[in-house]
Amino acid sequence: MINCNNLILGYDKAITPAFNLAINDNQWIGIIGKNGAGKSTFLKTMLGNLAVISGSIKILGQAPGKINQLISYIPQEREINLADRMSGISLILSSAVGWRFGLPWYSHKLRRRVAELIELVGAGDYAHQPFNTLSGGQKKRIYLAQALVNQPRLLLLDEPLADLDPHAKQHFIAALQKIHQHQKLGLLIISHDMHEIACHLDAFIHFSSTGVHFCETIECVKEDSYVGV
Amino acid sequence: MWAYSFMQNALLAGLMVAVVCGVVSVFVILRRTGFAAHALGHMSLTGAAGAALLGFPSLLGQLLLNSLAAVVMGLLGDKVKKNDLAVGVVLTFVLGLGAYFLFLFQNNYAGSVMSILFGNIFAVSNSQLWGLLILGISVLALLMIISRPLIFASIDPVVAASRNVPLRLLSVIFFLILAVTVSMACQVVGVLLVFVLLIIPGAIGMQWGESIYGIVALSVMSAVAAVVVALYVSYQFDLPASFCITMLLCAGYFIGLIKNYVVKS
Numbered sequence: 001m002i003n004c005n006n007l008i009l010g011y012d013k014a015i016t017p018a019f020n021l022a023i024n025d026n027q028w029i030g031i032i033g034k035n036g037a038g039k040s041t042f043l044k045t046m047l048g049n050l051a052v053i054s055g056s057i058k059i060l061g062q063a064p065g066k067i068n069q070l071i072s073y074i075p076q077e078r079e080i081n082l083a084d085r086m087s088g089i090s091l092i093l094s095s096a097v098g099w100r101f102g103l104p105w106y107s108h109k110l111r112r113r114v115a116e117l118i119e120l121v122g123a124g125d126y127a128h129q130p131f132n133t134l135s136g137g138q139k140k141r142i143y144l145a146q147a148l149v150n151q152p153r154l155l156l157l158d159e160p161l162a163d164l165d166p167h168a169k170q171h172f173i174a175a176l177q178k179i180h181q182h183q184k185l186g187l188l189i190i191s192h193d194m195h196e197i198a199c200h201l202d203a204f205i206h207f208s209s210t211g212v213h214f215c216e217t218i219e220c221v222k223e224d225s226y227v228g229v
Numbered sequence: 230m231w232a233y234s235f236m237q238n239a240l241l242a243g244l245m246v247a248v249v250c251g252v253v254s255v256f257v258i259l260r261r262t263g264f265a266a267h268a269l270g271h272m273s274l275t276g277a278a279g280a281a282l283l284g285f286p287s288l289l290g291q292l293l294l295n296s297l298a299a300v301v302m303g304l305l306g307d308k309v310k311k312n313d314l315a316v317g318v319v320l321t322f323v324l325g326l327g328a329y330f331l332f333l334f335q336n337n338y339a340g341s342v343m344s345i346l347f348g349n350i351f352a353v354s355n356s357q358l359w360g361l362l363i364l365g366i367s368v369l370a371l372l373m374i375i376s377r378p379l380i381f382a383s384i385d386p387v388v389a390a391s392r393n394v395p396l397r398l399l400s401v402i403f404f405l406i407l408a409v410t411v412s413m414a415c416q417v418v419g420v421l422l423v424f425v426l427l428i429i430p431g432a433i434g435m436q437w438g439e440s441i442y443g444i445v446a447l448s449v450m451s452a453v454a455a456v457v458v459a460l461y462v463s464y465q466f467d468l469p470a471s472f473c474i475t476m477l478l479c480a481g482y483f484i485g486l487i488k489n490y491v492v493k494s
Binding site: 104 | 374380384387388436438439441
């Protein structure tokens with residue numbers, strides 16, 4: 001699914017050493033590392049928003065930015081400009097093939113799919129309520145449903161558990177678990193609470209000052225006291 | 230009263246401007262480009278003054294200058310949040326030019342300044358009507374073509390960018406649409422009150438509507454209703470039409486505010 005060869009990430013100057021990675025189809029991967037180690041940069045590079053410093057990266061066999069229609073990204077910070085009475089469903093519908101020109105057409109088939117996704121992430125009770133009145137945890141589950149509406153092959157989540165209380169975290173992780181059971185897609189998740197979600201993941205990528213390592217279990221990254229496992 | 234040709238022209242011009250403004254105003258609010266709408270209205274004054282200097286129709290001058298300003302603003306501020314700075318820079322430059330144009334032609338031009346500032350819907354000619362029709366159809370057709378990515382990019386710009394939605398191109402096209410709409414609306418309510426048709430209909434739509442189509446429909450209906458009733462009141466009571474449009478739309482907005490307050494309490 002993702003292949004990196006001698007890849008060096010960074011904005012204008014390198015922030016990671018050169019590394020190689022091979023991630024298989026439909027694997028669920030946790031990304032761990034200190035702030036500024038290059039975790040978010042990795043996701044942005046995959047989307048083609050940032051150029052690589054050197055080396056190469058292929059996602060589903062393509063260069064970054066070429067197949068973004070198959071990748072869903074949930075950023076750490078975002079700006080949502082919904083009108084006061086618009087609901088989470090409006091947000092999800094607006095993203096359905098949102099890159100295609102023409103008038104938006106919300107067919108019965110699409111609405112049924114959105115209803116299924118809302119059920120899948122456990123947002124049925126509030127998906128019809130005005131989005132701006134929802135709590136942070138509720139909004140994040142709507143974002144999950146939104147990320148799935150275009151049937152992506154790869155999901156990129158940047159710190160989705162940040163700012164959530166323990167209860168909301170549990171709900172979010174339960175939603176991820178259900179997605180893992182019902183959908184065939186790869187997932188890369190950055191989190192500072194990896195210990196809470198580790199049991200649902202297949203492997204980990206550890207960004208540290210000495211290099212970027214791929215580990216089958218979270219145990220292998222324990223040497224970094226920061227990880228907190 | 231509708232038998233008079235000037236009233237028929239006023240009604241047709243008002244309806245065309247109301248429909249276009251009703252649709253565009255929803256995007257003005259979603260994209261938080263109220264300042265740009267306001268600024269383009271002010272820049273229209275420079276466009277009209279420049280056209281008067283060169284002996285062109287004022288609508289042509291407004292269209293050309295507003296479109297140029299729109300492209301610059303769109304290129305400078307493609308992210309919804311970044312617009313204000315880009316708009317402010319372009320606005321001050323263009324207003325400076327406007328002051329100079331007015332200085333150059335103060336004797337010949339001063340008389341028509343009032344009609345540009347406040348509009349004169351009862352003086353719309355047949356040729357202006359055709360101009361408004363062509364511009365209106367162009368704006369709506371362009372909006373239909375870009376509406377899906379424009380809605381996505383306006384509501385959720387960061388995720389839209391991650392999906393390769395061309396934010397900068399959409400920003401430029403939307404500012405051009407806004408520039409043309411402002412130039413049209415200036416004929417009816419003038420540059421000072423253009424804001425009213427580009428903000429309040431959309432705001433009323435958002436007070437009552439829950440989906441994007443519902444909001445657009447309500448916005449258009451409120452703009453059309455305000456213009457038609459304002460023309461009638463203006464004729465019957467000899468009041469300025471732009472004043473009546475403004476008061477009616479503000480009243481509509483306050484009714485929505487009261488409704489929201491009652492629902493909440």
